[in-house]
Amino acid sequence: MRPDRLNSYFASLTTLKGVGPKIGQAFSRLLRGDVLQPSRRIDLLLHMPVAVIDRSLQPSLAEAPDGFIVTVRLTIDKHLPPPRNNKRVPYRVLAHDETGEITLTYFHANGGYLERQMPVGSVRFVSGRLERFNGVPQITHPDHVVDEDDFASMPLIEPVYPLTAGLSGKVVHKTVQACLEEMPPLPEWQETALLDREHWPAFHEALDRIHNPIGLSDLDLLSPARRRIAYDECLASQLALSLVRSNVKKAKGLARQWDGKLKDALIDALPFTLTGSQQQAIAEIEADLALPERMLRLVQGDVGSGKTMVALMAAADVIESGAQAAMMAPTDLLARQHYQSVRRLCETVGIRVAVMTGKDSAAVKRQILQALEKGDIDFLIGTHALFQQSVVFADLGLAIVDEQHRFGVQQRLMLSDKGVATDLLVMTATPIPRTLVLTHYGDMDVSLLTEKPAGRKPIETRTMSLDRLGELVSRLAAQLEKGAKCYWVCPLVEESELLDATAAEERHESLKAVFGHRVELIHGRMSAEEKKSAMDHFKDGDAQILVATTVIEVGVDVPEATIMVIEHAERFGLAQLHQLRGRVGRGDKASSCILLFQGPLGSVAKERLNMMRETEDGFRIAEADLRLRGEGDVLGTKQSGMPGFRVTDAEAHKDLMEMARKEARLIVEMDPGLQGKRGEPLRDLLYLFGRDEAILLLKAG
Structure with missing residues (x-):
């Protein structure tokens, strides 16, 4: 290969x-x-x-500044090992230059090794932080001790790396x-x-x-060397995306034909009217579907902007044209939520809809797969389970991928390969700054949903210190008496589901002591059945408080829930706080979000919480998030730096991403198979930056 x-x-x-x-x-x-x-x-x-x-400072001992890293030329005078069996006394080496004396100090040292490294009478170059004790210079655990020959090649400017x-x-x-x-x-x-x-x-x-x-x-991020490598990485990424795009476009699309009756029936059945931007997005999708090319479109909309309805209208058009539609969500919980939110509408207009996840029993799966292959299911909603080879569609016309940043390019393709000329619609509720849209979706056309559905009231957001917890609980009791429902989100203690669950379980116990059976619990370590039961009890039963970890971040939809409490809000990223807040304010009642914090707050945490109080605009929040914490978290991955990127910095190198996108499109237009003079080196570039998927496409295509 x-x-x-x-x-x-x-x-x-x-x-x-x-x-x-x-x-x-x-x-x-x-x-x-x-x-x-x-x-x-x-x-x-x-x-x-x-x-x-910087080890370039080479003073005499008399002139050496206190507290600085210095490199000094010394003659070794004497070794002073600690008394036997006394580990607390350090091993000391005495040395001098023409202007003074110095002690080199080692704790828990191997004396034999030090004697071989610094024989008495030898000249050594020693580098480390010099400090004075009672006026006598001392270096504790020098970083370098070398002889004259090795000093010639010792780097005086030494890079510092992230370590483990x-x-x-x-x-x-x-x-x-x-x-x-x-x-x-x-x-x-x-x-x-x-x-x-x-x-x-x-x-x-x-x-x-x-x-x-x-x-x-x-x-410096802007040094010529760093920008060169960052541009290589940007070009590898954009070239891979362009090759995917041209490959998908090359696979002939179908100019779909339908008369719009099914979509109109759905619109008539809705209890609300579509917003202007929803209508605009539907029109853009319909224009794509009517072309003899495969659609590749990203629908980007803030929390609660109605992406699911846009996807449903697109599915209706494709189903009416005689094909099937599939929708893939990242979690079992989210797939079932989508199913619940569209089921009644679909049944009203005669769309046969089903849900399938990895958690279903073998018998249930078998039944669904048979119906799917025969064409008795029009619209299938599911998780990664839809990728499996055993899933065969009669005619998959539209693949919808929800929360796209959790799926790679390869997975997108795998789903759209389940049909002939399958159109692809991708949705994300993470408002993504333009730089990152280019990074991750350079291969897509974008529709933006900028309005909230009519009747939604703004969410009042307040901050509150954790030491006022008792006050919050009594105010909550008054709201519950009026029939309110509340999410109570516990923080990620650290990257451990076990510890997250513990934090949530403890809060669940303490609230249960006050509110009894009205408190439910949900976290990532529970089985699908336990999660579903807790969710149903909260949604349709008499539970009024749902204590949860961030499993509820995406897609959970309970219109009656009007209160969101986020504990230790200072530990969350802005985008995540915004996603969580978006779980309330989904009905016509006034909603509130309380951000509980543990003081004192650092400047970044303070700015984050202030931003949450100031605005509900997801795009403003995403830009601020990118500025405050590096783009890794904007897309939900935990490390800073772009997901899948090692050298490129979104803010410092955004001009490079734009340059690379244009360059990549030009390369693919001129030499789609990378066969020309520059093609071979460009394939090297794709390999070096881990974009081999694109080379597989060249070989297959």
């Missing part, structure tokens, strides 16, 4: 001297997030340093250098004119400059 010239880039780090199985596992954890995924040299080369240590348990900066730096030495230069994939205009170095040189910086400016 991969050309041989890339072999050394993809070789495991354990093939390098000094990287044994244990260190290899630590690298895997750092670079791939999983000890079972072997880390490769390219992963380390794209692991960017975040700061530098079991890895020191020294090991990472040494391994990076070994990777750089064994990296053969590759044919250039960027245009010479671009490199000249931007003053960008070659790929190999750029990596060398980033990992061996001459000064702090080399690590």
Whole structure:
């Protein structure tokens, strides 16, 4: 598959001297997030340093400034090991230069090793932070101790990398250098004119400059070396998306024909009127469906803007044209919610709708699959279960993917490959800043839903300190007496479902002591049946408080719920707070959201909570979120930095993303199979940045 010239880039780090199985596992954890995924040299080369240590200050001991990192030339005078069996006394090495004396201090040291490293009478260059105790200079655990020969090659500007348990900066730096030495230069994939205009170095040189910086400016996000690598990454991403797009478009679409009666019947059955932007989005979708090309459209709408209705109208048109529609949601809970929200409408107008998730019994699945293949189901709603090979449609005309950022490009394609000329509609309730729309949906046309359905009242948002919890509970009691329903969301304690569940269970117990059987609990570790039972009791039974972890973030729809309490709101990202708040205010009653926080608040947390009080505009919130916490979280992934991106920064490199998008479209127009002179190097680029999916398409297409 991969050309041989890339072999050394993809070789495991354990093939390098000094990287044994244990260190290899630590690298895997750092670079791939999983000890079972072997880390490769390219992963380390794209692991960017975040700061530098400057060792260039080389004063005499008399002039050395207190508290600074210095590099000094010393003569070793004497070793003072600690008294036997007294671990608390450090091992000390006395040394001097022409202007004064110094003590090098080591705790829990291996004396034999230090004696070999610094024989008495030898000259050594020592680098570390110098501090004075009673006027005498001292360096505790020097970072470097080298002889004259090694000093000639010691880097005086040293990069600092993000680390993980079991890895020191020294090991990472040494391994990076070994990777750089064994990296053969590759044919250039960027245009010479671009490199000249931007003053960008070659790929190999750029990596060398980033990992061996001459000064702090080399690590700047806007330095020529960093921008070069970021542009490579942007181009790989946009080129992959463009190839997917051209592949989908190339697979001939169907110009669908329908007369709109089914959609009109649905609109008549609605208890409300569609908003202007819903009508606009439906018109854009219908224009796509009528073309002999496959549709690739993203419907982006804020919480509660009515995306599900837009999708249902599109499904009605496709069903009327004689084909089937499928809708895929990221969770079992969400798939069943969608089913509940459209079932009555579908039955009213004669659309045969069903729901299928991985949690269904074998017998239920078998029944649904038979009906689907025979064409007795018009509209199937489900989870990842829809990807399975056993799922066969009579004629899948429209695939709808909800909460798209949780599914990769590959999964989108797998679903649309279930039919001939299947049109694809993708929906997200995460308002995404333009930069990120380009990053993740460079291959799609976009429809925006900017209005809330008529009759929705604004949500009053307030902040409250956790030490006023008792006051909140008594105010809540008064509201429950009037029949109100309330969500109470507990925070992610950390990335652990077990601990999240514990936090929720404890709050559930304490509220139950006050409100008895009116309190229900739902969290990620419960079975689908338990979740459904809790949800039903809250939605249709006499439960009035639902204590939950963030499993309710997307798609849960209980119009009677008018109060949202978010505990430890300072721990949540803005986009997540906004999503959670959107679970209330879905009916015609006034709703409120209480953000409980634990003081004192940092400046970012304070700004976040203020923004929530100020606005309900998801797009303003998304832009602020991007500014406050890095774009990883805007799309729901936890690490900062763009999901799937290692070098590119959304804010600093947004011009590069726009450039790369234009360039990628041009490449695919001129050379759709990447067969030309530049095609081979561009394939290297796709491999290096992990966009191999696109190469599979070239081979298949």
